[in-house]
Amino acid sequence: MKTDVAIIGAGPAGLLLGHLLRQQGIDVVVVERQSADYVLGRIRAGVLEKVTVDLMKQLDLSDRMMKEGLPHEGFYLADGEKLIHINIAELTGSSVMVYGQTEVTRDLMDASKSRGLEVIYKAGDVALHDVAGNSPYVTYQKDGQEHRIDARFIAGCDGFHGPSRKAIPDTVGKTFERVYPFGWLGILADVPPCNHELIYANHSNGFALASMRSSTRSRYYIQVPLDEKVEDWPDDRIWDELAVRLGPDAAANMTRGTALEKSIAPLRSFVFEPMRYGSLFLAGDAAHIVPPTGAKGLNLASSDVAYLSRALIQFFKNGNSEGIETYSDTALARVWKSERFSWSLTQLMHRFPDDGAFGRRMQVAELDYIASSEAARKSIAENYIGLPL
Numbered sequence: 162m163k164t165d166v167a168i169i170g171a172g173p174a175g176l177l178l179g180h181l182l183r184q185q186g187i188d189v190v191v192v193e194r195q196s197a198d199y200v201l202g203r204i205r206a207g208v209l210e211k212v213t214v215d216l217m218k219q220l221d222l223s224d225r226m227m228k229e230g231l232p233h234e235g236f237y238l239a240d241g242e243k244l245i246h247i248n249i250a251e252l253t254g255s256s257v258m259v260y261g262q263t264e265v266t267r268d269l270m271d272a273s274k275s276r277g278l279e280v281i282y283k284a285g286d287v288a289l290h291d292v293a294g295n296s297p298y299v300t301y302q303k304d305g306q307e308h309r310i311d312a313r314f315i316a317g318c319d320g321f322h323g324p325s326r327k328a329i330p331d332t333v334g335k336t337f338e339r340v341y342p343f344g345w346l347g348i349l350a351d352v353p354p355c356n357h358e359l360i361y362a363n364h365s366n367g368f369a370l371a372s373m374r375s376s377t378r379s380r381y382y383i384q385v386p387l388d389e390k391v392e393d394w395p396d397d398r399i400w401d402e403l404a405v406r407l408g409p410d411a412a413a414n415m416t417r418g419t420a421l422e423k424s425i426a427p428l429r430s431f432v433f434e435p436m437r438y439g440s441l442f443l444a445g446d447a448a449h450i451v452p453p454t455g456a457k458g459l460n461l462a463s464s465d466v467a468y469l470s471r472a473l474i475q476f477f478k479n480g481n482s483e484g485i486e487t488y489s490d491t492a493l494a495r496v497w498k499s500e501r502f503s504w505s506l507t508q509l510m511h512r513f514p515d516d517g518a519f520g521r522r523m524q525v526a527e528l529d530y531i532a533s534s535e536a537a538r539k540s541i542a543e544n545y546i547g548l549p550l
């Protein structure tokens with residue numbers, strides 16, 4: 162098979178990029194290791210920045226999001242006693258959209274069928290070849306046969322554990338990483354949210370987040386030690402701990418219910434440089450990971466794809482290579498600022514075992530400062546809605 166761009170991975174990054182390129186008449190093929198149902202079954206992000214909403218609008222795929230999504234004009238920080246409102250609308254004139262990553266992926270998948278975007282699911286042993294040159298190719302196994310896709314470029318949208326990043330020689334790639342000494346235990350339940358906006362709480366017991374997917378479906382998280390097992394956390398224990406950490410007001414409005422999904426995700430900050438090597442481009446989690454505290458993971462994948470799609474369209478439509486030459490530096494400039502925000506909010510809102518009483522006092526003092534300073538709240542708000550492209 163021959164194509165212009167072979168995309169590895171049919172998560173949000175791969176599907177967004179595939180649609181944006183196909184929309185401009187560029188030939189693409191997406192190769193995904195899992196089945197479509199498996200990809201949809203992963204419960205992940207819940208908050209969309211303007212950059213993600215705008216890409217869906219650009220693709221004319223935002224109807225369901227605008228109908229079912231919840232525009233949010235603020236969120237709360239809590240220190241176990243008081244709630245601090247970050248009024249996004251007042252501070253930035255903007256808002257975020259609460260609409261699950263699963264729904265974004267579903268909208269993109271449904272459109273790939275109706276618009277003829279070729280996505281090959283359940284592709285085994287995907288491997289990249291000759292990425293340093295101008296004639297790279299991808300091989301994969303399917304239905305007992307090896308297949309080959311020759312392409313002008315390969316887009317590695319295969320997430321943190323995919324093969325694309327590993328196709329860049331160690332002598333070229335540099336990694337930057339911080340692994341956090343805790344994870345997030347997430348629970349999804351068909352119960353109404355305890356608050357109309359998200360609450361990020363730093364209680365002396367640890368972090369908790371009250372989020373949602375709709376007015377009838379809630380998503381909650383609590384910080385747990387890394388060695389915890391999901392089976393150690395029956396639903397009632399999670400609800401009890403959420404009520405303590407989120408504070409009395411939230412607890413009074415909390416509706417308990419059976420967990421539809423329950424999982425523990427480790428937290429790390431990770432960046433791989435460069436995001437381009439020869440004819441291979443990395444986008445999304447293939448190149449970087451943020452702790453979900455700042456709701457940046459999915460949205461960074463979107464900004465990478467916004468830059469990369471423009472660069473590839475410029476190349477194929479006008480023969481102009483400027484975008485592909487500058488892609489890595491341009492994308493990384495925004496990635497590092499999002500990494501900083503996600504790291505700093507994680508530092509502020511979680512209990513770090515080694516920080517002791519002084520570290521806790523620093524967190525409480527910073528939350529007090531944020532409560533009293535519009536400038537501090539504006540800084541948080543403008544990072545939370547996503548920095549301009």
Ligand code: FAS
Binds near residue numbers: 425444445
């Ligand atoms: P993805 O990982 O979504 O997609 C990569 C795709 O590549 C997958 O479908 C995978 O199956 C495929 N792939 C992998 N190896 C392959 C191979 N060898 N061949 C072919 N395909 C291959 N972000 C937030 O903003 N908020 C959150 O609350 C949040 N929670 C998260 C919880 C968890 C457990 C995880 C892992 C991530 C979470 N994230 C969150 C981040 C997440 O939303 C990512 O940022 C987002 O999925 C990035 O999208 P992609 O870059 O497309 O990567």
Ligand code: PHB
Binds near residue numbers: 208372457
């Ligand atoms: C979610 O709803 O899954 C969510 C929301 C905000 C975050 C992280 C996760 O910062």
